[in-house]
Amino acid sequence: MNYLLHILVMIGIYLILTQSLNLVMGYTGLLSVCHAAFYGIGAYASTLLMTSWGVNFFVALIASIVISMLLSFVVSIPTLRLRGDYFVLGTLGFQAIIFGIMYNWISFTRGPYGIPGIPSPSLFGFVFDSPSSYVSLTTAFALLTVGFVYLITSSQFGRVLKTIREDEIASQAIGKDPLFFKTTSFALGAGVAAIAGSLYAGYMRYIDPTSFTIAESLFLITILAIGGSGNIKGPIVGTVILVVLPEVLRFLQIPDTVAPNIRMMLYALALILLVIYRPRGLAGEYGFE
């Protein structure tokens, strides 16, 4: 039972991560390899605020959103006015720097030792410390995120993001400022990813840098590539499949020593088949070139 609840919590957290990346990649067409960095910024910012300052989880959550959005401008403002490849490189560098800070700035983040003893979220005296209460928390935030992404993309804002994805020059030709919309979309994606990070920290009650690596960023991109992006259902399909798949492998009693390898092979196989037969993923609108 608790095992099932754990999977539901992880699906909730990953839905938040993939829907926010969907905004950036699927709708706006920006290839970002630092989404796990914003996830980590959310986790560390909330954790440090809670453990060092005794701030309430929900206050820390909001602060971490703001911090993550502000840090997104460090990448977006210098690189988004340049050609697309510079942005990708910028996100790569940002991912490396944030990981470096989490790993090496030991007096601030405890580096590889990680931070234990993170308090469970509490609201008006209610403490979310059981798996069942945490499922309701992550599910509520996942639904909020899906609703938020749905609302803002089913609008002129969403249409303009898609014009930038389709043809940035033509988007300018109809009077839209791509720099403004790309910066906004990237900041919103960063802010929402921080929610996932805060929820992860409050759930695990221990964080260390290994959860927020570039491999994690690439995993999120894989989810979108398999499930699809540029609409709401693609990332949901991808998240459910890729969060549940490792558990299925475990259920099949494949030994832990080979399971990760089998998993990677299955991802690779799935990606190859999709590129050939369904470049837009299982349920997406937008295909990566």
Add this chain to the structure above:
Amino acid sequence: MDLSRRTDNVPTLEVKHLSRFFGGVAAVNNVSIAFTPQRITALIGPNGAGKTTLFNLIGGYIAPTSGAILLGTGDLTTRKPWEIARLGIGRLFQDVRVFGKLTTLENIVVAFPNQVGEMFWQPIFQRAQMMKMERPNIERAQALLEFVTLADKANTVAENLSFGQQKLLAIARLLAMDAKILLLDEPASGVHPAVLDSVMDLMSRLVDQGKTIIFIEHNISVVLELAHWVYVLDDSEVVAFGLPDEVIHDRVTREAYLGV
């Protein structure tokens, strides 16, 4: 949108001593033209003459090496493309550039300026107001599609339209953004003959409504039929200008352009 309304007080678009060099080679060299408002001006000349580069300069996509671009009393020389578009200068690209994965209707609706819902917080906090605007916008878009003879394609994804239909869509998009001055880069080329008639008919209807049209064209009969005034560019410079039949029968033009 009243499609039969005439536009008044259209400012003159003017380029003055405009030059652009690429690595020491002139693509546009010392070009000065004042485009007559509410008329059709054609730009003709051989491949590589600098016609598209002139449009890129006017649209703000590339910066001039020297010279100025003026709209009425305003200076456009250092403006960004989207600012120039908002000032009413619309561009049909030589390679069209519709938004491929959006439907024909969405391609139009997205181009309407000043919509509630364009800022990300509006779809959440002003959703009722946004939805109220959405319906008339869709109706206006339908009317524009009808105007360009694409009404039956409203829900077709733009990448599935023929090249000619994409040109009609791109022109409708210019009307949606309420462009007063239309820069059309080869509107007739690569278009099926039946669609060509629609394109030409559309251009004359637009100028009747008070739009200013500047178009680049290789097809001489299209120029003769539509243009009120012609400029000939060759090797980055204006080599001749005048009334269409005079220019086209002029010796210099025939040597430079028609090669006879």
